[in-house]
Amino acid sequence: MIVILTALPVEHHAVLERLTDATVHKNDVGTLFEVGSLASFPKCQVALGTTGPGALDAAALATRAQAEFSPAAMLFVGIAGGLRDWLAIGDVVVATKIHAYHGGRSEDDEFLARPRSWQLPHAVEQIARRLPRGEAWRALLPELGPGDGPSVHFEAVAAGDVLLNSKVSPTAQRLRRNYNDAVAIEMESSGFALAGHLSGGVATATIRAISDHADGTKGVTDSKGSQDIAARNAAAFAVLLAAAVDDGKNKDGKGDGTPAGTPPNTQPPLPVSIQNTNTAQSGARVDQQIGVNFEAFHAAWTVGAGERGEKK
Template identity: 50%
Template sequence: MSKDLVVILTALNLEYQAVRRRMTSPQVHRHERGTRFEVGTVQGTSCRVALALTNKGNHSAAVIAERAIQEFSPVAVLFVGVAGALWETARLGDVVMATHVYAYHGGTSEDDGLKARPRVWEAPHAISQLGSHLARVNNWADETGGHGRPPQVRFGAIAAGEIVQNSKISAEAQWIRQHYNDALAIEMEAAGVAQAGHLNGAPVAIIRGISDRADGTKSSAKDRSWQPRAAANAAAFATRLAAELVEEQMQVSRSTAEKARSADRLEEHVNNTARNSTVGIMAGSVKDSNVYLNTDPKVTSPNDLIAELDGFRLHLMRHHAEGALDDDTCREALADLDSARRATRENTPESSKRAAMTLRRLRGLIADCPALVAKLAPLVVAAGGTA
């Protein structure tokens, strides 16, 4: 995962420009399939943003969102732009951050009418909590510049469909009122982005500035007045949220690194003590100058060693999840572990040598993680190698 980068997607060019104005030194990044991103830094922060235009609709938004996730492995994906308000709760210029997203066009047509088949995606808890905090602090908005009261952040459901909604009395308006009457705003991309995030394990936040009422009063003249203001407000809140997300990720990484360093210092202290002193250990073992506390595996058969290798895989994956192993190292280490497992299963003198050689190579790969090296050393011995 890129610990300092957030993807921001927009559907309209004016929304794109509102975000881009808050970036410094944007550089073009082209996906191999032609999608164009601009990667820059949020002004005054260390947060990098990869910005792209999806165009209208849930389908195109989903494709570009998945492409962005695969390309950048971001901290989060934010979809930013304008939307229509469904209730008076959100006023023009306010920002709505989705607590959950409805795909409101799902249904089944039967003889007695159209029956709703709702699909919904909840916003990730951590992003919702951070958004609520920023709203309480309330220092994210620009000066109103004569536009009246400052914008407020509202939290609630957002309905995403495939049409521009601009009526109070249409069948679609009645459908939403009947089945999704807690939705604060309506738009055309959030469901696609939410689904892409769900399938790829990426946190997603939907942030919309209210530019119209979706009630028949929408017009080109009003759009020219309110869309830029609503887009600017959404961009202001979204870039602040992005910067805070990256800062939190950095804090987590620093904390994890400090814990790893503390564990390494403790292990080094124990090893040094073992080299220079006589150590009494309950239910433990000493091999050369390394001390293993209650971890020396009882390996009496190939099946025992396979079980220990499977257990070591879990430790390997945990260190990767905590950031102690990078993606490439983890991938190669898992490949070596699988190779050693297969060789052990063959249970011949030649395969035992292969298993030991592979585990020694694995030990070199993970040399920067002493805790893992300590766990692997007795398995190398058990496989027929030397510690």
């Protein structure tokens, strides 16, 4: 059982359209979740909830979802503003670190940051880093042509209750000065990460996709459908990760305990060519090689779109 939380309707819809046989589950205080199976991985059951914008609501709903479903993992899925020019609209960012950037001390002439951060659990990160390498990732985005598709980045993300749409505002300057490893910004994951930290061991992960560049052009970018694109891409990657970390149990804690499993074709690709060349010296002739020569070895590997090494 996996819990997936979103903040906005466009994010909720992008995940919901990947569920089958979804039914509404109402807990004893009125919180609603859609519970269904992933269409691509029917053994994986998901409880989908919407928190609304902001870290406080995200923390409260994440805590409530954990108590209600006892999931194997919880994912927060949605859109984000990009803080790097090399991020393209639709690129996916898996948060390796969540910075809650609002904490600090305000003096007469300066603001002294008091950071609080949460890291992606190691086991979840190891699984997530393998997923972009296989064809299962592209299969969930069938409208893409050959060679197309979003990149997947594993980077830090900043989270706070401010919708940033400027590169020169005090908030933008504070992020650049104190949280310069963050490549994206959003509003919920600090509360979500704290809830996971206090939950007693439930793994949490944030998957975001870039819908704007937090640079004053958000309105124009959004009007071109960037939020739909980003939400779709984030949901696709979340589906893969959910199936990979699922424990095989349903919302009642029943099931054979067999995980939904790592989706097919997510292993690193095999070498597509291996060439071994032996060159004789001083006119000698190589007739037969005994053993293995590792000195003249060339291997060409196929690398997925998610393994690009962009400059930060």
